[in-house]
Amino acid sequence: MKPSTQPTKKPDFADPPGPKASGKSKPKLSAADAADHYQDFDYSNFFSGAGEDPFCMLEPMDEWWSYAHPAGYYQFELPLQTAPGPVVNLHETLHNKDLRGLVNFASYNYLGLSYREEVIEAAVEATRKYGLGASGSPILSGTLDLHEQLATELARFKQKDCALLFPTGYSANVGTISGLMRPGDTVICDQFSHASIVDGIILSKAKCRFFRHNNVEDLEKKLTKAKGKKLVIVEGVYSMDGDLPPLPEIVEVCRRHGARTMIDEAHSTFVFGKNGRGVAEHFGLEDEIDIHFGTFSKSLGGIGGFVVGSFKLINYLKGFARSRVFSCALPPGVTGGLIKALEIAQAEPELRKKLWDNVDYAHKLLHQAGVDVGNSQSQVIPIMVRDDWRIFYMGTEMLNEGVYLNPIAYPAVGKHRSRFRMSVSAAHTAEQLERGTDAILRVLRRNGLCQ
Ligand SMILES: Cc1ncc(COP(=O)(O)O)c(C=O)c1O
Structure with missing residues (x-):
């Protein structure tokens, strides 16, 4: 039987006449x-x-x-030619040109640690000693003394019994959720949860229920109906919106319904809380939450994910978090660099202070111009566009104006919820923040999106 090639919604290929697959002749369209x-x-x-x-x-x-694509759709995978610092050079692939000196609001390098000299030195030293890779799963030959040191220091920083390291933040969420929850159980998470949370739930085969974003009433409704063991997952800072969950109310409702709680602090560790332990610390609720998740790819500028909690929880996950058991341990160079980055993040609280000064300044500059930044309360600042095609043209305009920002469109956010995501770093100077936001405002004004 001849396979059908009908897309879910059929493009109107009759007008203009017969576009052909790339590589073959196509009618010329502007x-x-x-x-x-x-x-x-x-x-x-x-x-x-x-x-x-x-x-x-x-x-x-x-x-x-x-x-x-030639019309400008897809503004991703533009190769950086420099470290992800406050100013970058990159290759703009649509017009095949190199752009230099762009103010970078696209990287997650919130404390500027990925390229700190001491971090690089530590990574080089670890690579010299141990080589390129760990050459094994952490439960077999892959665990190095460096991994043990990083896990111990992380658990001490987070004031928990133990930490478990994963190859990425994505795999930490997937492994933890699927390692713990089973068919017949229910996992309830915010509708704006990161894909790694959703994928972990899918893999666990537990029932997945979403509550409306930050809506505790809706969470309670879902909890009332939930069957089996219950786990509620929230994020410390929502990755596309930059807002915080109403954690005290969420914890209270979970306690009443006998649900366990997990917080994904990917974007909030080393940013929120008096000691930088995250949004759970910010709200004084660290002991009330059962599973604390973080990544090494944001504030610490490396790669990898982690979960901290009780000895019993971590010991159980060692056996059942398959994304860790069946994957290679973190590379030695990254691990050595992370130990140093963790040390600096704790020893230099002024980095967090500088980050918050920059966050406040960036919010002020955007607010003065009437830019719609949703409910952002953090270094993650959405600049709402809500036009799923125009966002890409505007992305090119942003680059031409000298600022690098990632356009975010479906499927990373819902349809008609497209936005630029601006990430502020402690490494930005006031001049860079002003130059970058001026460029953003020029593009927004041209497109009728601010005064
Ligand atoms: C909220 C959240 N959780 C988990 C992850 C996955 O982390 P990683 O990129 O370190 O794998 C991300 C990544 O952006 C995230 O935003």
Whole structure:
């Protein structure tokens, strides 16, 4: 039987006549005409199709792509040619040109630690001693004394019994949730939860219930109906919105319903709390939350994920978190660098102070110009555009104006919720913040999005 290649929603390929897959001859359309014809489509139209061939969506997507991409859709994977510091050079792939000296609001390097000289030295030293990789799963030959040292120091910093290291933050969420929850149980999480939380729930085969963003009443409704063992997961700082959960109310409602709690502090560790332990510390609720999650890829500027909690929890996860058991341990260089970055983040609280001065200044500059930043209360600042195609043109305009920001569109956020995500770092100077926000405001004004 001939496989069908119908996308979920069929592109109007009749007008303009017959676009062909990339590489073959195609009618010439201006970027604006191509956008007019193809802007009703995005990845969701090519998610699934009828038929027996797993490749059935490749050709329709390629046809769409052959217009959408040259029209400016997809502003991602622009190769950086420098460290992810406050100012970067990169290759702009759409017009195939190098751009220099852009103010960088796209990286998560909140404390500027990824390129600190001492961190690099520690990474080089560890690589010299242990080589490139750990060459094994942490439960087999992959555990180095460096991993033990990092886990011990992390647990001490977070004031918990133990820490468990994972190859990435993504795999830490997936492994922890699927390691703990079982079919028949219920995991309830915020509707804006990160994909790694959602994927962990899917893998666990527990029931997945979403509550409306930061809505405790809706959470309570979901808890009332939940069957089996219950786990509620929230984020410290929501990664696309920069707002915080109403943690005291959430903890209280979970306690009444006998649910365990987990907090993903990917964007809040080393940013919130008197000692930088995160939003749980900020609200004074560290002991009330059962599982504390973090990543090494944001404030510490490396890669890897971790979970901290009781000895019994970590010991159990060692056996059941499959994304850790069946994956190689963190590379020695990264681990050595992280030990140093963790030491600096604790020894230099002034970095956090500088970050917050910068966050306040960036919010002030945007607020004065009437920019819509949603409910952001942190270094993650969404600049709302709410137009899923225009965001990409504006992305190119931002680059041309001298600022690097990532456009965020479906599927990272819901449709018609596209925005630029601005990440502020302690490493930005006041002049860079002003130059970068001036560039943003020029683009927003041209597009009628601020005064
Ligand atoms: C809230 C949240 N959790 C988990 C992750 C995954 O972390 P990593 O990128 O370190 O794998 C991210 C990544 O951006 C995130 O934003």
